[in-house]
Amino acid sequence: MSTQKAIEKVAVLINPLAGNGNGLTAGHKAVARLREREVAVTEIIGTDADHARKLALRAIEGGTDALAVVGGDGSISIGLQAAAQSGVPIGLIPAGTGNDHAREFGTPVGDPVAAADVIADGEVQESDLARITLGDGSVVWAGTIVASGFDSLVADRANRMSWPKGRMRYNLAMLVELSQVKPLRHRIELDDETVQVDATLVAVGNGRSYGGGMQICPKADRTDGLLDVTVVEHGRRSRLVRLFPRVYKGTHVELPDVQTYRSRTVRLQCEGIPAYADGDRVGPLPVTIEAVPAALHILSHAPA
Secondary structure, eight states, rough: OOOOOOOEEEEEEOOHHHHHHHHHHHHHHHHHHHTTTTTTTEOOSSSSHHHHHHHHHHHTEEEEEEOEEESSHHHHHHHHHHHTTTOOOOEEOEEESSSSHHHHOOSSSHHHHHHHHHHHHHHEEEEEEEEEEETSSOOEESSSSEEEEHHHHHHHHHHHSSSTTEEEEEHHHHHHHHTTTOEEEEEEEEEOOEEEEEEEEEEEEESSSTTTBOOTTTTTOOOOOOOEEEEEOOOOOOHHHHHHHHTTTTTGGGTTTTTEEEEEEEEEEEETTTEEETTEEESSSSSEEEEEEEEEEOOOOOOO
């Protein structure tokens, strides 16, 4: 469902470190364009992720017409924590390396002026979000993919590496983890069945892609009230190497060792494995993930 909203004042959350420093440049261009469009702008730059989230939440509670986020998927995740179920729409100014949220919501990438125009135009779409509940009861919202297994171990390793920069760091971490891949015993509780499987990875999608366009859940629909689950069963390392190029087109789901499911609620259990959401570490399994319909309002020209 699409509605029109008058956008007169916007809080702009800027991550100056996004995209190897591109965030600040993109933020300045977007802010200038919004002001050209006669939108009043309040800029927010947090000292860390928690501070940024608090500032974003304060802006929403203070009555801004929209929250715009300048950065990559991690920055947008901060905005989601503040905007989820608030009714205040979020706008995206992509400035990261992956930009999977922008890809999912049809926001122009590499053109902060065009992205700012989408915000100023005020076309609001509704989208589901995935609500993750950890073992301690805390809640994290996710817009794209919740990952566990090989891919979360790769992300963990990449986050510990200081070199190389950008996507090459992720690729190197993948090669290291690939050399020591092992079966991970997952218990997956769905609405109507429980699956126990030795898996390489399990991905739960509100959206389709992660890692800069890897369509791990290619048929996910962010408006259907359901989560898509992709399970890659453990097999020979050579089979895994052949699988990953196919993920960019989403054709890996046609392989016999890849299983897919659809469920409103998913509970994941696997000893010693962390969950990642939108590229950031959430916490250790087990976690419960639930599709929450229309939890997000987003400024977008893309059809819902």
